[in-house]
Amino acid sequence: xxxxxxxxxxxxxxxxxxxxxxxxxxxxxxxxxxxxxxxxxxxxxxxxxxxxxxxxxxxxxxxxxxxxxxxxxxxxxxxxxxxxxxxxxxxxxxxxxxxxxxxxxxxxxxxxxxxxxxxxxxxxxxxxxxxxxxxxxxxxxxxxxxxxxxxxxxxxxxxxxxxxxxxxxxxxxxxxxxxxxxxxxxxxxxxxxxxxxxxxxxxxxxxxxxxxxxxxxxxxxxxxxxxxxxxxxxxxxxxxxxxxxxxxxxxxxxxxxxxxx
Numbered sequence: 001x002x003x004x005x006x007x008x009x010x011x012x013x014x015x016x017x018x019x020x021x022x023x024x025x026x027x028x029x030x031x032x033x034x035x036x037x038x039x040x041x042x043x044x045x046x047x048x049x050x051x052x053x054x055x056x057x058x059x060x061x062x063x064x065x066x067x068x069x070x071x072x073x074x075x076x077x078x079x080x081x082x083x084x085x086x087x088x089x090x091x092x093x094x095x096x097x098x099x100x101x102x103x104x105x106x107x108x109x110x111x112x113x114x115x116x117x118x119x120x121x122x123x124x125x126x127x128x129x130x131x132x133x134x135x136x137x138x139x140x141x142x143x144x145x146x147x148x149x150x151x152x153x154x155x156x157x158x159x160x161x162x163x164x165x166x167x168x169x170x171x172x173x174x175x176x177x178x179x180x181x182x183x184x185x186x187x188x189x190x191x192x193x194x195x196x197x198x199x200x201x202x203x204x205x206x207x208x209x210x211x212x213x214x215x216x217x218x219x220x221x222x223x224x225x226x227x228x229x230x231x232x233x234x235x236x237x238x239x240x241x242x243x244x245x246x247x248x249x250x251x252x253x254x255x256x257x258x259x260x261x
Contacts (some may be wrong), residue, residue, distance in 0.1 A: 005038075005044050006034055006038075006115060008052075009030070009033050009051045009052045009055070010030055010048070011032060012052035012199065012200065013026065013029050013030055013033065013052050013055055013056060013117045013141045014026070015195060016052065016056050016192065016195075016239075017029065017067075018058070018066070018068075018069075018189065021066050021067065022066060022252040025059050025063055025066050026058055028058070028062075029055035029056060029058060029059045029183060030055060031055075032055045032058050033051040033052055033055030033056075034051060034055075035052055035056070035181035037049055037050075037051040037054035037055065038051045039246070044205075045205055046205075047205060047206065047207055047245070048206060048247070048249075048250075049243055049246045050200060050203050050206045050242055050243065050246055052200065053200065053238075053242045053243055053246075054243065057239045057240060057243060058237065067123075068107055068235075069082060071251050078178070086109070090254065104135070104190065104235070104236075105135055105186065105190045105191075106186070106190050106229065106235035106236050107235045109121055109122075109182055109186065109235070110119070110229070110235035111235075113180070113182075117179040117180070117183060118165075118178050118179055118180065119128060119178065119179070119221065122183075122186075124177070134163070134189055135189065136185075136189040136190075138254060139188070139189045139190070139193055139194040139195070140158070140189065140194070140222040142195045143194045143197065145198065145199070146160055146194060146197065146198025146199065149158075149202075150198075155198065155202040156202065156211075156214050156216040158211060158213045158214035159197075159201050159202045159207060159208075159210075159215070159217060159218040160197040160198045160201065160202065160218060161215065161218060161222070161223065162214065162215045162216065162217060162218020162219040162220075163193075163196065163197035163201050163218040163221050163222040163225075164193075164197055164218075164219070164222060165218070165219055165222060166218060166219035166220065166221060166222020166223040166224075166225070166226070167187055167188070167193065167222035167223070167225055167226050168184060168187070168188065168222070170193075170223065170226045170227075171183075171187045171188075171226060172184055174230075181230065183232075185228070187226065191229075191235070191236040191238065192236055192239075193225075193238070196220075196221070196225075196238040196242065197218070197222075200238070200242055201217070201218060201221050201242060201245075206242075206246045206249065207245075207246075207249055208249050208252050208253050208256070208258060209253055210253055210256040210258065211251075211256075211258075213249070213252045213253050213256035214257040216236045216256065217245055217248075217249055217252055220241075220244075220245045220248065221238075221241045221242055222241075222243045224237070224241035224244055224245065225237055225238050225241040228240055228241060
């Protein structure tokens, strides 16, 4: 607790978890992240996997309904916004009034594209027109925050650049088939793309340490995210991509060490 790393993990989980998820989902995710994913490995600096993503992946696999149906519906799609009482009922009582909660754009796209075409799916009101519903603005704000971290040299530039390239390139290449594959904008400005690229993948303990290694690490995360989003069972999958690349990070570091003369 003295180094505030537990607080960072809790904040990341708070951002990643659905706002209307029951309280015990947050408790299970946080406890597992701190106790099992971090301290059982020796504490700060010794954990091989990102604790927040371990906790998130656990509750996503264990409680899929709670994790996919408790996202807040944009207020512009509601007759009236969710009240404080309704929010507390959802968190502490596990009940939420109809219409206040729903799926994210990536969730909707993942399930609808199986029996429709992209242009039809994108007409769903959850996608909005332009930036009207705020999904895109959330990612743009994370992008702005990430740029601040880069300017202040708090995080290395190679990792977020790699994530964005690894996700954008396959989206562009496969974007020729607009009937089947989501547009680049949906991948870039939905889900955890910018949060993950700048605030999760750059974790100094669980990522690569070499310059080339960081770029490869980021590209791997972006590519795996795209593959799981399109061909896997989970609409976003950023947590799984990060954990898989955490596993590969030591090997990447070994093969990307700068040559000594």
